Amino acid sequence: MSRKVCIAGGVATPFDYPMHITPEAMAANCIVETQHEIPDFTLKDLQFMVYSHFSVHFGKQLCPEWIVHDHLGLVGLPHVRIENGGNTGGSALFGAFMAVKSGLFDVVGVYGWETMDNVTQSQGSEFIALASDTRYEALAGGIYPIYYAAMAYKFMKDNDLTEEDFALAAMKNRNYAADNPGAQFYRSDYTNPKSPYYKKTLTVEDVMESRLISYPLKKLDCCLMSRGGAFALVTTEEWAKKHAPDTYVEIAGAGLSSCTIRAGDRIDFPGWNKLYGKGYPDMTEFGACRKSGEDAYDMAGIEYKKAAKEIDVAEIHDAFSSSETQIYKALHWCDKENIKEFVREKQTFLDGEVPTNVGGGLMGYGHPVGATGIMSALECSYHLNDTAPKKHLSSKTYVKDANTGLVNSHAGTGTSISNFILRRP
Amino acid sequence: MTNDKRLHKIPGHTDVEWDDKHSDEFRGNVEETGIGFMGYDWDSKEEQFKVYLHYDQLYYWKYAEVSKLGKGFVDGEFWGTKCPKCGDKFFPPRVNCWNLDDNLEKTEWIQLKEEGIVHTFTVAGWSGKSSLKRLPFILAYVIVDGCKTAIANELRGIEPWEADFGMPVKVVWKPKKERQGTVTDWHFEPADGWKPGPMNEEKERIKELCQPVIEWVKTMK
Numbered sequence: 167m168s169r170k171v172c173i174a175g176g177v178a179t180p181f182d183y184p185m186h187i188t189p190e191a192m193a194a195n196c197i198v199e200t201q202h203e204i205p206d207f208t209l210k211d212l213q214f215m216v217y218s219h220f221s222v223h224f225g226k227q228l229c230p231e232w233i234v235h236d237h238l239g240l241v242g243l244p245h246v247r248i249e250n251g252g253n254t255g256g257s258a259l260f261g262a263f264m265a266v267k268s269g270l271f272d273v274v275g276v277y278g279w280e281t282m283d284n285v286t287q288s289q290g291s292e293f294i295a296l297a298s299d300t301r302y303e304a305l306a307g308g309i310y311p312i313y314y315a316a317m318a319y320k321f322m323k324d325n326d327l328t329e330e331d332f333a334l335a336a337m338k339n340r341n342y343a344a345d346n347p348g349a350q351f352y353r354s355d356y357t358n359p360k361s362p363y364y365k366k367t368l369t370v371e372d373v374m375e376s377r378l379i380s381y382p383l384k385k386l387d388c389c390l391m392s393r394g395g396a397f398a399l400v401t402t403e404e405w406a407k408k409h410a411p412d413t414y415v416e417i418a419g420a421g422l423s424s425c426t427i428r429a430g431d432r433i434d435f436p437g438w439n440k441l442y443g444k445g446y447p448d449m450t451e452f453g454a455c456r457k458s459g460e461d462a463y464d465m466a467g468i469e470y471k472k473a474a475k476e477i478d479v480a481e482i483h484d485a486f487s488s489s490e491t492q493i494y495k496a497l498h499w500c501d502k503e504n505i506k507e508f509v510r511e512k513q514t515f516l517d518g519e520v521p522t523n524v525g526g527g528l529m530g531y532g533h534p535v536g537a538t539g540i541m542s543a544l545e546c547s548y549h550l551n552d553t554a555p556k557k558h559l560s561s562k563t564y565v566k567d568a569n570t571g572l573v574n575s576h577a578g579t580g581t582s583i584s585n586f587i588l589r590r591p
Numbered sequence: 592m593t594n595d596k597r598l599h600k601i602p603g604h605t606d607v608e609w610d611d612k613h614s615d616e617f618r619g620n621v622e623e624t625g626i627g628f629m630g631y632d633w634d635s636k637e638e639q640f641k642v643y644l645h646y647d648q649l650y651y652w653k654y655a656e657v658s659k660l661g662k663g664f665v666d667g668e669f670w671g672t673k674c675p676k677c678g679d680k681f682f683p684p685r686v687n688c689w690n691l692d693d694n695l696e697k698t699e700w701i702q703l704k705e706e707g708i709v710h711t712f713t714v715a716g717w718s719g720k721s722s723l724k725r726l727p728f729i730l731a732y733v734i735v736d737g738c739k740t741a742i743a744n745e746l747r748g749i750e751p752w753e754a755d756f757g758m759p760v761k762v763v764w765k766p767k768k769e770r771q772g773t774v775t776d777w778h779f780e781p782a783d784g785w786k787p788g789p790m791n792e793e794k795e796r797i798k799e800l801c802q803p804v805i806e807w808v809k810t811m812k
């Protein structure tokens with residue numbers, strides 16, 4: 167096929183709630199820190215900017231990307247903003263990938279951010295619920311965790327799993343986040359004497375004892391609302407080799423797919439019935455994850471059945487511990503027959519087959535929506551370019567000798583999902 | 592220009608006159624206050640400044656081609672749609688068929704039986720600001736009258752830990768003058784004659800998780 171596209175480098179800010187820094191200052195910080203790793207890189211190298219931002223409700227500011235772009239001094243440079251719910255970051259990365267792959271541009275900046283700490287958590291939840299079909303769902307159901315819980319409960323039943331099985335992911339991601347100084351769990355809990363989780367290594371019991379959000383999900387099964395930003399530099403292989411030989415990773419596969427806005431509309435959808443058999447994905451699995459995952463695997467030459475073996479490290483969209491578990495299955499890492507063993511044998515822990523969310527994920531690092539997918543891609547790349555020991559507090563959360571990574575970004579009730587395969591050059 | 596019967600009708604500019612108005616019946620004449628600054632905070636040590644911005648907006652949702660759904664709710668009727676080509680039934684309604692082979696076939700309105708089967712459900716212990724006081728509640732996804740889709744709404748009339756997958760439910764309406772033409776005009780309750788199954792470990796667990804929520808809601812004004 168055509169030329170190779172790479173992530174030359176990039177940096178995420180800390181994520182937190184609240185946090186006191188403007189979107190344009192977060193962008194500037196990310197670019198300055200990227201320059202520490204890629205000294206040749208200046209703003210003058212950029213040919214196109216893709217902004218990744220979910221909701222203008224949080225800032226009460228339409229076109230907030232215009233402020234960032236202007237204040238970075240990039241006036242004159244073409245820019246677009248991509249918005250695709252929780253998959254905004256992944257979609258922006260997909261946009262940048264297309265821009266370079268097409269040959270139109272060689273050096274593209276992707277900057278994503280969200281300022282969810284501008285409103286209270288319960289108001290923030292209502293804003294996010296506006297991304298459901300508000301005519302039929304927002305006022306009946308309330309908020310996204312409730313929709314996810316209804317899907318999780320059926321998934322749990324259909325696959326003979328328990329609350330404790332989901333809790334493993336919640337425990338894992340937060341404990342890994344305790345080794346990551348930028349992570350919200352590290353900032354707001356692990357190093358905060360006022361938090362009940364101060365200097366605490368979490369257990370499954372802690373998750374089980376946290377307050378009910380919506381059965382089977384408890385507070386610690388759910389991700390965090392955050393302020394934060396992330397910048398990635400997407401370039402041709404030629405540019406990356408020349409200017410960022412030590413940090414760049416190749417985007418070897420990319421997939422983007424879609425599903426119904428309402429989870430209740432996917433129990434008998436004609437398109438999915440044709441592709442995956444009648445009734446798939448039901449309200450239990452993520453069809454758009456399976457499809458975009460398969461597209462990314464195809465592009466990277468990965469056999470679906472061998473995906474778990476081939477992928478050395480993954481950062482996936484753990485908005486909920488249950489959705490992380492659902493994603494394992496949608497990505498062909500396990501199936502109905504062996505999902506219970508896969509989860510209980512801790513195959514996604516550091517010592518398992520596919521270490522997943524060792525950067526902390528959304529539950530540990532945070533979820534400022536527009537920045538999240540980009541943060542995930544960067545955290546994944548830190549293992550492929552061996553910078554993880556430097557980025558994290560120790561080498562405990564470094565996956566050595568990783569050659570292939572997977573990045574997943576996920577929106578709505580599974581309404582838009584992207585997957586990427588990253589490779590060490 | 593064209594007589595393609597799949598096209599949706601758009602009323603002329605002066606055709607819609609709202610001869611039956613109910614906009615002030617629920618919260619009085621809700622005023623838009625617009626955008627305004629409400630105050631500020633200052634942190635002298637870190638030199639951080641924060642302002643309070645308030646914004647209030649009234650929206651006017653036009654149901655347009657799905658108006659039959661809203662009027663049906665006010666009248667205590669369930670209206671869904673059905674594709675004349677493939678027969679798929681939708682609730683909530685889709686105005687065009689979802690089957691790509693049917694090439695945007697326009698669906699037809701059909702009145703549905705106000706009954707269904709619980710496809711999945713959850714017991715909510717936390718929600719958005721406007722729903723906190725009704726916690727804990729069951730949110731059920733129900734397949735209404737053999738539709739190809741499931742609709743979410745509250746399942747009442749039983750303890751939150753008593754719900755079951757596959758249980759039959761009926762629709763219960765709010766008193767007529769409280770209806771607004773939205774999904775909050777009705778909720779689900781167990782079908783007549785349905786009895787909750789015996790308590791088991793999982794139901795006990797849900798019951799236990801609900802207790803602090805029940806206590807917490809009592810403390811709310």
Ligand SMILES: [Zn+2]
Nearest residue numbers: 674677688693
């Ligand atoms: Zn049809």
